Amino acid sequence: MTTLTDRYVHDVVRRLPTSQRSDVDAELRSTIADMADSVGERDALIALGPPADLASSYRGDRALIGPSLFPDYVRVLRLVLVIAVPALAALSVLGVVTGDDASLAAAVVEMVGGATTAAIQAAFWVTLVFAAIERFGSPDETISPEAWNPDDLPPVPEAPRVGLGDAIAEIVLTVILVVVLFGQHRWSPLEDAQGDPVPVLEPDLWSGPMWAVIALLLTGAGVVLMAHARGSWSWPLAIATTAIDLAMLCLVAWLAAAERLVNPEFLRRLTEEVDRDTLIRPSVPLIVVVVGALLVWDAVDALRSAARADRRSVPTGPQLST
Numbered sequence: 001m002t003t004l005t006d007r008y009v010h011d012v013v014r015r016l017p018t019s020q021r022s023d024v025d026a027e028l029r030s031t032i033a034d035m036a037d038s039v040g041e042r043d044a045l046i047a048l049g050p051p052a053d054l055a056s057s058y059r060g061d062r063a064l065i066g067p068s069l070f071p072d073y074v075r076v077l078r079l080v081l082v083i084a085v086p087a088l089a090a091l092s093v094l095g096v097v098t099g100d101d102a103s104l105a106a107a108v109v110e111m112v113g114g115a116t117t118a119a120i121q122a123a124f125w126v127t128l129v130f131a132a133i134e135r136f137g138s139p140d141e142t143i144s145p146e147a148w149n150p151d152d153l154p155p156v157p158e159a160p161r162v163g164l165g166d167a168i169a170e171i172v173l174t175v176i177l178v179v180v181l182f183g184q185h186r187w188s189p190l191e192d193a194q195g196d197p198v199p200v201l202e203p204d205l206w207s208g209p210m211w212a213v214i215a216l217l218l219t220g221a222g223v224v225l226m227a228h229a230r231g232s233w234s235w236p237l238a239i240a241t242t243a244i245d246l247a248m249l250c251l252v253a254w255l256a257a258a259e260r261l262v263n264p265e266f267l268r269r270l271t272e273e274v275d276r277d278t279l280i281r282p283s284v285p286l287i288v289v290v291v292g293a294l295l296v297w298d299a300v301d302a303l304r305s306a307a308r309a310d311r312r313s314v315p316t317g318p319q320l321s322t
Contacts, residue, residue, distance in 0.1 A: 003041070004041055004042060004045060004150050004151075004153065005029065005032050005033075005036075005041060005045070006156050007150075007153035007154065007155060007156055008028075008032070008045050008048075008051060008150065008153055009025055009028050009029055009032075010154075010156045011051035011052075011055075011153055011154060012024065012028060012051040012054050012055045012058070013025050013028075013055075015051070015052065015055035015056075015059070016055055016058055016059060017059075018310065020058060020059075024058055028054075031048075032044050032045065032048070035047065035048075042150055045150045046148070046150060049148070050148045051153070056070075064127070064131050064134070065127070065130050065131060065134050072130075073126070073127075073130040076126055076130075077122065077123065077126045077127075078307050079304075079307075080122045080126055081118075081119060081122050081123075082300055082303040082304055082307065083300060084118040084119075084121070084122045085115045085118045085119050085122070086115075086242065086245075086246075086296045086299045086300055087118070087296060088114040088115065088117065088118035089111045089112075089114045089115040089118070089246060089249075090249060090292045090293075090295070090296045091114065092110040092111055092113060092114030092115075093107050093110060093111050093114075093249055093250060093253045093288075093292065107250050107253045107254050107257065108250055111246065111249075111250060161231060161232055162224070162227040162228045162230070162231065162232060162233060162305075163228070166224065166228065167224060167225055167228040170220075170221050170224040170225070171221055171225075174217050174218065174220070174221040177217055178214055178217060178218075181201075181210065181213070181214065184199060184200045184201055185197060185199035185200075185201075185203065188200055188266070190266060190269040190270060191269075192265070192269070198263065198265050198266045198269050199263050199265075199266060200262065200263060200266050201261065201262060201263055202255075202260050202261060202262065202263050202264075203263065204260065205255070205260065205261075209251065209255060209260070212251060213248070213251065213252075216244055216247060216248045216251070217248075219244055220241060220244045220245075220248075220298075223237055223240050223241050223244065224241075232305070232309040233302060233305040233306040233309050234306055234309065234310075235306050235310065237302070237306065238302040238303045238305065238306035239303075241298065241299060241302040242299040242302065242303060245295040245296070245298050245299040246295075246299070248291075248295055249291065249292050249295045249296075252287075252288060252291050252292075253288055253292075256284050256285070256287065256288045259284075261284060261287065262284050262287070
């Protein structure tokens with residue numbers, strides 16, 4: 001059960017950089033305990049003032065965006081970056097795949113360029129909006145210690161967990177994908193003139209690229225298992241997942257652009273079966289779009305989970321005795 005002190009300390013510490021949180025948590029709890037001995041817990045919190053004001057005093061002043069707006073600025077900027085950077089990177093790769101000059105180098109260059117452009121644009125426009133609000137918006141009224149109510153403090157949320165079910169689901173999905181990759185040349189729905197299955201994917205992929213795909217799948221599953229062992233996502237684990245997803249997207253896009261992804265014989269047989277060549281032509285770009293969308297979603301989900309865990313990873317101090 002959380003106390004008013006837990007809620008107050010959490011509301012202060014969550015607004016601070018990670019490097020300050022442990023020290024401020026211990027210091028603030030000690031201060032509240034000393035004050036509560038003479039005036040009581042509730043009055044001690046009222047005397048300390050609103051958490052946002054106390055947090056700003058720990059952070060120090062910021063010239064461009066003031067302390068009252070800075071926590072919201074950081075949250076909005078992170079959210080925009082998490083959505084915009086992977087999305088524009090994926091769109092840039094897709095543009096290379098569907099263009100005339102398609103190559104792995106071009107896909108990597110466009111991906112990096114798209115991600116960099118998205119990051120710069122996101123940072124510029126979010127900063128500009130918050131700076132304008134800081135300069136020209138209606139200033140918030142200063143809340144005196146007597147005007148705010150400790151009962152309005154937000155509850156202490158639990159950090160998002162990576163449960164056993166998530167880890168098992170990731171392992172099962174990875175196993176299924178690996179089995180499908182190994183088995184697609186034996187369980188193909190189409191057969192050649194001799195009655196042998198026609199592989200869906202290009203058989204030459206097993207000379208190298210397919211093993212890279214499998215390695216990325218296994219590495220991604222390993223990252224999820226590390227998050228489960230840790231208990232929650234962290235920024236390094238989320239960034240590792242994003243790097244794996246982007247590497248997978250570049251690899252798939254390069255193979256598609258080089259016409260090395262889907263077996264041409266499979267497409268020819270499928271064209272004969274449906275007798276509609278126009279239905280088959282967009283199938284390879286469609287595969288890249290679907291794979292890209294899934295990979296972007298996976299990266300965004302990991303980054304958002306890390307952001308939530310970071311905001312909620314407040315040290316748990318001793319309970320205040322009353």
